[in-house]
Amino acid sequence: MTEAKERQGALSWDSIPRRVVTVYVPLVLFIVVLLFPFYWMAVTTFKPNNELYNYKDFNPFWVHSPTLQNVKKLLWDTDYPQWLLTTMGIATAATAISIAASVLAAYAIQRLRFRGSNWVGLSIYLAYLVPPSILFIPLAAMVFKLGLFDSPMALILTYPTFLIPFCTWLLIGYFKSIPYELEECALIDGATRLQILRRITLPLAVPGLISAGIFAFTLSWNEFIYALAFIQSSEKKTVPVAVLTQLVQGDDYQWGALMAGALFGSIPVALLYSFFVEYYVSSLTGAVKE
């Protein structure tokens, strides 16, 4: 067994104890540190108040008498379900707009190869480098002028500014991996370019579309600064903003309910991600390699 292992990794002449110290211990430490805040979130969510603020009699790392009190409070005493629905609606709409626009743009840039298509591709890529932190003030001025302040439309229209560059970039990479010969065959058989896009390229690009869609959805779910700046009324806020601004009243922090809000706001994204983790990692690494 050991011999086989050693032969398999001809590069590593390390002994087992040495590997434990140099590889496994640091790796376990990394995982513990990276996951600890989520564990802490979950533990706090299910702790009753007397345990929450008493580290002397109860070991803080464990829940002794789990309670749903905080969850109940979050779901019934606040607008939390409403915030979840709003966030989902906004994220879905923004994702749909962005994917539709990006798939067409990526097709035009990668497949129609018109004069200057490289420049258009590059400028769309550069658009991704413009951070929201320098755009939100002029956008706020625009949103006010257009009368969209405090309306979900403000977010649905502004989220594509960071989603489209990202998705276009991903999809250009994906289109590159689809053999062009398939389209040539269809052209020779007399198909129009629109037919080719609809019947050949799009069906083949479905995995790429899915991964771009997941990316776009999580990015808009996580978006914060626009949602904070453009939305005012409580019931129209998105989950990240609402948890931060509506659940903290004055100095009286309801840590249990706050952690429950953070936990349940993270779960939809984490679930979505866990189903598509392979797509996610491969498109992320693919995007970086481009």
Added chain:
Amino acid sequence: MSENAVLPGAGLASASAQAGAHPWRWSPPRDTWLIRLFDHRGFLAALCLFPAVALLLVFLTYPLGLGMWLAFTDTRIGRSGVFIGLENFESLWHDRIFWLSVTNTLLYTGVATVGKFGLGLWLALLLNDRIPFKSLIRAIVLVPWIVPTVLSAIAFWWIYDPQFSIISFMLRGAGLIDGNIDFLGTPWAARFSLIAANIWRGIPFVAISLLAGLQTISPSLYEAAMLDGATPWQRFIHVTLPMLMPVLSVVLTFSVLFTFTDFQLVYAITRGGPVNSTHLMATLAFQRGIPGGQLGEGAAIAVAMIPFLVAATLISYFGLARRKWQQGESND
């Protein structure tokens, strides 16, 4: 391209070959002008690009220009302003809080980037090793990056609680400290607490991207280095690092850009406090611009970030992505 001109003919040829079976029933399909228009490459390209380009022009390029214009006006929320020249920048020049936010941003970006890349590279190297459950671990590692930043920031807020901080509890249990640490109560402690949270959030992205870069390095290079008697450290410095440079420079550019303009973590954990001592430029711009209503001044702070951003991007990209390294040549 020339193939395009041939295509209608080719289409006909194949169609008539098909029609050979029933020559009496077949008539060539007549393309209406509409179909031909939609098949024209230039028109179709323009049509396909239109939605994306229009959205980006209206909601990205125009606001970028508008932001620069606003910086030279005294616009407030709900009232359009007039041109006041450099007045906003002049008042910022004498504003101690603004300069503090600039140094905070530089410190935050510098320390957090070094931390993220040091730890991220280490994690990537660990993940590149032969380990069990590799894909599961890779998935777990990405979680801090997936979850909404604000929500994990709230968890950090609770972890940094002055009274019930779990870190203080652990350190007390280990006998390292006597009283609780006031993580967010004093300026320097708060700054480093924020940097730690930022590093925590940034490690996954750096690690997974660099892992992708590591996996493209051919094992034969390491074998050759080992045969030449290179130590692990020499292999890392002379093989891994140079081969990783192209990916590293891209990831570094992104990381610097998004750390410099970070807003969420600071806004969620300290909101710039205690007493404005942890403001980054982005949070200060928000505070002055939106709740403060001074859109012009907020825009001026945001515009002041642009030179730093351009410089940081150029340095991290061109400083590292030199052709010599990209081609894997020696550096002398």
